[in-house]
Amino acid sequence: MTADIGNARADDRVVSPADVVAYALRLGDDALVYAQRMGGWIAAAPQLEEDVALGNIGLDLLGQARSFLTYAGELEGAGRDEDDLAYLRDERDFVNAQIFELPNGDFAFTVARMLVTSAYQVELYTRLATSGDATIAAIAAKAVKEVDYHRDHATQWMLRLGDGTDESHRRMVRALEDVWPYVGELFESDDLTARLTEAGVAADPGSLEDATLEYVAGVLAEATLEVPNTHVHHRGGRRGVHTEHMGYLLAELQYLHRSHPGASW
Amino acid sequence: MTERPGDQATDIDEWPLWEVFVRAKRGLNHVHVGSLHAPDAQMAIRNARDLYTRRQEGVSIWVLPADQISASSPDEKDAFFDPAADKIYRHPTFYHVPDGVEHL
Numbered sequence: 001m002t003a004d005i006g007n008a009r010a011d012d013r014v015v016s017p018a019d020v021v022a023y024a025l026r027l028g029d030d031a032l033v034y035a036q037r038m039g040g041w042i043a044a045a046p047q048l049e050e051d052v053a054l055g056n057i058g059l060d061l062l063g064q065a066r067s068f069l070t071y072a073g074e075l076e077g078a079g080r081d082e083d084d085l086a087y088l089r090d091e092r093d094f095v096n097a098q099i100f101e102l103p104n105g106d107f108a109f110t111v112a113r114m115l116v117t118s119a120y121q122v123e124l125y126t127r128l129a130t131s132g133d134a135t136i137a138a139i140a141a142k143a144v145k146e147v148d149y150h151r152d153h154a155t156q157w158m159l160r161l162g163d164g165t166d167e168s169h170r171r172m173v174r175a176l177e178d179v180w181p182y183v184g185e186l187f188e189s190d191d192l193t194a195r196l197t198e199a200g201v202a203a204d205p206g207s208l209e210d211a212t213l214e215y216v217a218g219v220l221a222e223a224t225l226e227v228p229n230t231h232v233h234h235r236g237g238r239r240g241v242h243t244e245h246m247g248y249l250l251a252e253l254q255y256l257h258r259s260h261p262g263a264s265w
Numbered sequence: 266m267t268e269r270p271g272d273q274a275t276d277i278d279e280w281p282l283w284e285v286f287v288r289a290k291r292g293l294n295h296v297h298v299g300s301l302h303a304p305d306a307q308m309a310i311r312n313a314r315d316l317y318t319r320r321q322e323g324v325s326i327w328v329l330p331a332d333q334i335s336a337s338s339p340d341e342k343d344a345f346f347d348p349a350a351d352k353i354y355r356h357p358t359f360y361h362v363p364d365g366v367e368h369l
Contacts, residue, residue: 047280047302048302049301049302049303049312049315049316050312052312052315052316053311053312053315056315056319152311153311156307156308156311160304160305160308
């Protein structure tokens with residue numbers, strides 16, 4: 001797989017496979033952890049129809065996670081497959097942004113988060129579809145259609161709940177205040193993304209911010225809501241620093257595999 | 266963020282029933298596949314997409330409010346349908362079809 005990178009890169013500088021592994025892990029962990037959260041809504045959503053919708057969104061995300069983690073494992077060359085990476089790493093090894101691991105909260109919080117994360121992923125995958133790394137480009141090209149639908153789903157609900165009843169409006173205002181301190185981390189660049197952006201492999205996170213927030217702000221305005229004004233800014237997920245909710249999430253996600261190694265059905 | 270999922274659950278009676286029709290591919294008719302609950306038509310189409318086409322069953326979806334459908338009554342079944350049973354002359358089987366006529 002390293003040949004792909006070498007052949008397709010934009011300039012003559014060598015792209016470190018270790019960098020691409022680290023980047024694929026970020027993309028995969030975002031999707032994996034978020035898929036786990038969406039799965040938590042099954043049989044708990046306001047309606048059966050919404051159970052299925054959120055479950056489908058979770059399965060889309062799980063598919064993205066499998067692709068990215070499988071690629072990371074292959075490129076790493078240490079014999080780890082998608083299951084090893086998903087089930088046998090510990091909390092500090094996960095490099096997802098914290099917004100994805102936050103508990104589902106009420107339905108308003110789930111919708112508020114999905115509006116932001118799906119708007120971000122649409123911009124991200126659209127850009128990655130032309131990545132110099134052929135595998136990342138192929139995964140992104142398939143995923144962009146999926147997250148486009150997630151964004152539409154979140155948009156539809158945001159419009160109805162924001163511009164709905166007094167109670168739904170009140171809850172959505174609170175949900176946006178809860179989610180907003182975790183939004184900024186999505187757009188933080190670091191040395192890794194700088195190197196890979198330079199090499200034409202990654203999308204610079206900072207460059208995705210304007211388009212993402214423009215979409216979100218447009219929906220919020222139509223939903224009679226305002227973009228929260230917050231000075232709190234949580235970060236650390238990309239370095240393996242997580243919220244107190246992450247350990248519980250991983251316990252549920254990893255329990256079966258660790259109790260019954262290699263179990264399948 | 267202290268509430269648990271489900272706290273917001275609403276009375277299912279608040280969401281009207283929709284009948285869903287899916288066209289499997291171009292050229293075929295939309296066929297009734299089932300029903301679902303949704304707050305409005307736009308959400309009904311999206312719910313139908315998730316419930317009835319996620320295994321590539323269709324290329325087009327119609328939804329209709331179930332209460333907008335007028336149906337024949339089961340009580341009138343005999344009067345409505347039985348008289349047609351012995352009218353074989355209503356079938357065009359007594360005509361000679363000239364050679365070369367296609368698509369009949």
